[in-house]
Amino acid sequence: MAFELPPLPYEYGTLEPHVDSMTMQIHHTKHHQAYVNNLNAALDKFPELKDLGLVDINKAVGTDKLPTEAATVIRNNGGGHYNHTFFWKVMTNPSNTNGPSGAAKEAIEAAFGSVDEMKTKFNAAAAGRFGSGWAWLGVKSDGSLAITSTPNQDNPLMSGLPDAAAMVPILGLDVWEHAYYLKYQNRRPEYIAAWWNVVNWEQVSANYEAAKAGTVPL
Amino acid sequence: MLARGLLAAAREGLSAAPGMTRSICTVKLPDLPYSYGALEPYISGHIMELHHAKHHAAYVANLNKALEQQAEAEAKGDVSKLITLQGAIKFNGGGHINHDIFWTNLIPAKDFEPPSGELKTMIEAQWKSLDSFISTFNAQTAAVQGSGWGWLGYNKGTGRLEITTMPNQDPLSVTGLVPLLGVDVWEHAYYLQYKNVRPDYLKAIWNVVNWKNVADRLAAAKQ
Numbered sequence: 136m137a138f139e140l141p142p143l144p145y146e147y148g149t150l151e152p153h154v155d156s157m158t159m160q161i162h163h164t165k166h167h168q169a170y171v172n173n174l175n176a177a178l179d180k181f182p183e184l185k186d187l188g189l190v191d192i193n194k195a196v197g198t199d200k201l202p203t204e205a206a207t208v209i210r211n212n213g214g215g216h217y218n219h220t221f222f223w224k225v226m227t228n229p230s231n232t233n234g235p236s237g238a239a240k241e242a243i244e245a246a247f248g249s250v251d252e253m254k255t256k257f258n259a260a261a262a263g264r265f266g267s268g269w270a271w272l273g274v275k276s277d278g279s280l281a282i283t284s285t286p287n288q289d290n291p292l293m294s295g296l297p298d299a300a301a302m303v304p305i306l307g308l309d310v311w312e313h314a315y316y317l318k319y320q321n322r323r324p325e326y327i328a329a330w331w332n333v334v335n336w337e338q339v340s341a342n343y344e345a346a347k348a349g350t351v352p353l
Numbered sequence: 354m355l356a357r358g359l360l361a362a363a364r365e366g367l368s369a370a371p372g373m374t375r376s377i378c379t380v381k382l383p384d385l386p387y388s389y390g391a392l393e394p395y396i397s398g399h400i401m402e403l404h405h406a407k408h409h410a411a412y413v414a415n416l417n418k419a420l421e422q423q424a425e426a427e428a429k430g431d432v433s434k435l436i437t438l439q440g441a442i443k444f445n446g447g448g449h450i451n452h453d454i455f456w457t458n459l460i461p462a463k464d465f466e467p468p469s470g471e472l473k474t475m476i477e478a479q480w481k482s483l484d485s486f487i488s489t490f491n492a493q494t495a496a497v498q499g500s501g502w503g504w505l506g507y508n509k510g511t512g513r514l515e516i517t518t519m520p521n522q523d524p525l526s527v528t529g530l531v532p533l534l535g536v537d538v539w540e541h542a543y544y545l546q547y548k549n550v551r552p553d554y555l556k557a558i559w560n561v562v563n564w565k566n567v568a569d570r571l572a573a574a575k576q
Contacts, residue, residue, distance in 0.1 A: 165549040211498050265444045266521040266539075267499030287499035311499070312540035313549060321407040321541065 136185060137175045140168050141220055149228050153329040155318040163223070166313055170215030170288070177208040184209070190292065190351045193217045197295025214288030218269060218307065220353060225306050225342070227335035235336050239305070239343040243272075246280040253282070254331065257308075260284040261327045267311040272339075273302030274346035280305075292351065303351050305342035306334065377424045380449055382413045383456065391461040395557040397546045405456070408541055412448030412522070419445060447522030451502060451535055458534050460563035468564040472571055475514050490516050490536075491555040500539040503555075505567070506530030507574045531574040534567045 143163055148156035178185045181202060184192060192213045195201050201209055235243055235250055247253035253272070261270035264284040273291050275281050283291060283300040294301035308330060315326035342352040385405055390398035419441040426434035468476060468483065480486035493516055494503025501520045508515050508530055519525055525532040536558060543554035 161548055169549075265440075266501075312544060316540060316544045320403050320545075321411070 138171050138178075138185075138189065138216060140164075140171045141223070143223050145226075145228060150226055150333045153229060153332045154226070154315075158313075158315065158317045161317075162219075162309075162313060167215070167219040170212045170219065173208065174212040174216050177205050177212060181205060189213065189217050189220070190353055193290060193292040194294065194351075196289075196293040197297070197299065210293070211288050214290055214293070217292070217353070218288055218290055218309070221304060222307055222309055225335050225338050226330075226333045227338070229332045231337075232332065232334055233336060235339065237340055238347075239336075239340040242274075242280050242343065253280075256282050257306075258324070258327050261308050261310050262324050264310050270308045270310060271302065271304045272306040273304040274343065275302050278347065284310075303342075303346035305346055305352070306339050377420055379417050379420070380413055382410050383453055385456050387459075387461055392459060392561045395462060395560045396459075396543075396554075400541075400543065400545050403545075404452075404537075404542060409448070409452040412445045412452065415441060416445035416449050444522055447524045450524045450526070451522055451537070454532055455535050455537055457566050458563055459558075459561050460566070462560050465560060465562070466564060468568065470568060472564065472568040475571075479514055486516075487559055491552065493518055494536055494538055495552050495555055497538050503536040503538060504530070504532055505534040507533055507571055509574065531570070533570045533574070534562065 140163070143159070146156075147159040147163070150159060184195075184201070187195065192201075192209065196206070196210045196213065234240075240250065243250055243253045247256060257270055257272060260282050261284065264270060264286070266286065268284055268286045269288075269290065270282070270284045271291050272280060272282055281300065281302055283302065285291065285293075289296065290307070291300055291302035291304055293299055308327065310323060310327075315323060319326040319329075345352040382405075385401070388398075389401040389405070392398075392401060419438050423435060423438050423442065426432075426438065467473075473483075476483055476486050480489060490503055490505065497503065497518050497520070499520070501518055501523075502525075503518050504516070504525045506515050506517060506525050506528070507513075510529075514533070515530060517525070517528070517530065519528075525535070536555070538551060538555075543551065547554040547557075
C-alpha cells in the first residue's frame with residue numbers, strides 16, 4: 136500500500152489573501168507530492184515499515200526501528216508527508232475561523248494565561264526558527280500544552296531524536312521559505328500574523344480531544 | 354571599529370589592564386560588484402535585490418546587534434548572556450560571511466570566462482572535466498535538506514579541492530576548508546524565479562560563476 140497525496144479540504148484560492156493561491160498549488164502539488172514520492176521509494180525496500188502507518192513511522196524516527204541506510208530519507212520524507220497532511224487540515228476558509236473554544240481554549244489559557252499570550256509565544260517560535268522548519272502547539276505527556284519549533288521536516292512525534300520536545304501536535308505552521316516567499320518574500324513575521332486568519336480552530340479542538348484520548352491526529 | 358572597552362570599563366568602575374582594549378566589531382553590508390539586474394536571465398534582478406538589500410542586510414544588522422550585546426555582557430561578566438548570544442552570532446555571522454563570498458563568486462554572463470590555469474588543471478585532475486565537476490557539485494547541492502549551501506573548498510592539508518555542503522548559514526571555514534565557491538540553496542536564493550525546481554537554478558547559475566574570483570581565492574589559500 137503506497138502513501139498518497141491527500142486532496143486539500145478546500146480550493147487553492149480559499150485561503151486568500153492570507154496564503155496565496157499559487158503558493159498553495161505549488162506547495163501541495165510539488166513539495167508535498169515530492170515527500171510522498173520519496174517516502175514511497177524509500178519504503179519499497181522495507182514493506183513492513185509501510186504497514187506501520189505514517190504516524191508510527193514518524194514516532195520511529197531516531198530509534199533503531201528504522202534501518203540505518205534509510206533513516207535519513209524516512210526522517211525527511213516521512214516527516215514531510217505527516218507535517219503537510221496535518222498542516223492542510225489546520226487551515227480553513229478565513230470566514231470560517233472563530234477562535235479557540237471549549238476544552239482547547241481552557242487548556243490554552245491554563246498553559247499560557249490567554250490566547251493572545253499563546254499566539255505571542257507561537258509567533259516567536261515561528262519567527263525565531265532559523266532556516267527551514269515548523270512551529271508547533273502540542274500536548275505534552277503530562278497533558279499540558281506547550282509550544283516548540285523543529286528544524287527541516289522534524290516534528291514533535293519524533294521523540295527518539297536528541298533534544299526532542301515530545302508532544303502530540305494540535306496546531307502547526309510551516310516556516311520553510313517555500314510556504315510564504317512568493318507573497319511575503321523575506322517578511323516571515325507578516326506571513327505568521329496573516330496565517331492566524333486561516334487557522335481551523337474546530338480542527339485544533341478535534342486534534343486536542345484526540346491527543347487527550349491518547350491518539351495522534353492525522 | 355569602535356573602541357568602547359575602556360570607556361565601558363571606566364563607567365563600571367573596573368580597571369582595564371594596560372593594552373587590553375576590547376573593541377566591538379561592526380560589519381558592513383558590502384556593495385554588489387554589479388547591478389541587481391546584471392545576472393539576468395539566470396538570476397532575476399528581483400531576487401538579487403531582495404537577497405542583498407533584505408536578507409544579507411538583515412544578517413549584518415542582526416550580527417552587529419548581537420556583537421554589541423556580547424560586548425555589554427562581557428563588560429558585565431554575564432557569562433550566561435554570552436552563552437545565549439552564541440546562536441545569533443553563528444546564524445547571522447555565518448550569513449554575513451557566506452553572502453560576502455557569494456556576491457564575489459558571481460559575474461554578469463557577458464563577462465563569463467571558464468576556469469583556466471591551475472584551477473582548471475586541478476578540477477580536471479580530480480573530476481576529469483568541468484562538466485563532470487558541475488554534475489557532481491549539483492547532485493550534492495540539490496540534495497541539501499532544508500536550507501544550506503553547496504561549496505567548493507580547498508583542503509590545505511591535502512592540497513586538494515573538495516565539494517561539500519553546509520546546513521543553514523554554517524560557514525565552510527569551521528570545517529577547516531578554505532571557501533572558494535559557494536552556491537546558496539536557501540529557497541530565498543531562487544524561489545521567485547525557479548519555484549520548487551532547485552535543479553533548474555543549479556543548472557543556470559554556472560553561466561554567471563566568476564571563475565577568476567575562484568582562482569584568486571585558491572591562489573590566496575595556497576600561499
